[in-house]
Amino acid sequence: MSRLLPRFLVAVSQQHAVVRSAKIPQRIPLLFRCFSTSPGLWSLTRYNKTTDWQKKLTPEQYFVTREKGTEEPFSGIYLNHFEVGMYHCICCDVPLFSSEAKYDSGTGWPAFKEAHGTWERDESHASIVRRPDNSLGSAGTEILCKNCDAHLGHVFEDGPDPTGQRFCINSAALNFKPRENGVSDTEEQK
Numbered sequence: 001m002s003r004l005l006p007r008f009l010v011a012v013s014q015q016h017a018v019v020r021s022a023k024i025p026q027r028i029p030l031l032f033r034c035f036s037t038s039p040g041l042w043s044l045t046r047y048n049k050t051t052d053w054q055k056k057l058t059p060e061q062y063f064v065t066r067e068k069g070t071e072e073p074f075s076g077i078y079l080n081h082f083e084v085g086m087y088h089c090i091c092c093d094v095p096l097f098s099s100e101a102k103y104d105s106g107t108g109w110p111a112f113k114e115a116h117g118t119w120e121r122d123e124s125h126a127s128i129v130r131r132p133d134n135s136l137g138s139a140g141t142e143i144l145c146k147n148c149d150a151h152l153g154h155v156f157e158d159g160p161d162p163t164g165q166r167f168c169i170n171s172a173a174l175n176f177k178p179r180e181n182g183v184s185d186t187e188e189q190k
Contacts, residue, residue: 076171
């Protein structure tokens with residue numbers, strides 16, 4: 001009897017393991033489907049694959065924002081643009097960068113010290129997302145619109161004080177809206 005009990009326990013545990021493993025694959029895809037990053041699933045933003053970006057955007061805007069392209073250096077319409085206002089995403093019109101954070105970096109693309117909504121180094125209220133990117137031949141950081149996943153440009157750690165960051169953004173990914181009164185916040189405080 002003592003020999004049969006261990007065999008019985010092994011047989012029962014093996015059957016239970018088979019039954020358990022048969023149930024798990026049926027439940028895992030349902031449980032983790034919403035967290036998957038596979039290309040077959042929709043984005044977590046309000047825009048999905050049914051949004052026809054090619055009809056909404058010019059060919060250059062589509063190439064830059066949806067195919068992660070880069071415009072030619074020194075060719076963007078906002079490179080030497082210093083009017084007071086806000087730069088918005090060309091795809092979803094969410095505010096991204098203030099003209100007060102813009103500066104001339106000499107790199108050929110519009111450069112910003114920080115994103116709109118940033119508090120010191122906290123970007124939780126900004127409309128951008130950072131993502132690691134190795135497409136430039138070295139480790140870099142890509143900047144995306146948090147609302148629609150549009151590729152905006154890259155950020156580098158060689159910017160001016162106080163942030164030390166240079167947001168190098170494609171003009172084709174931006175839409176400028178001037179401020180109503182045309183006066184910057186620093187001039188209003190005087």
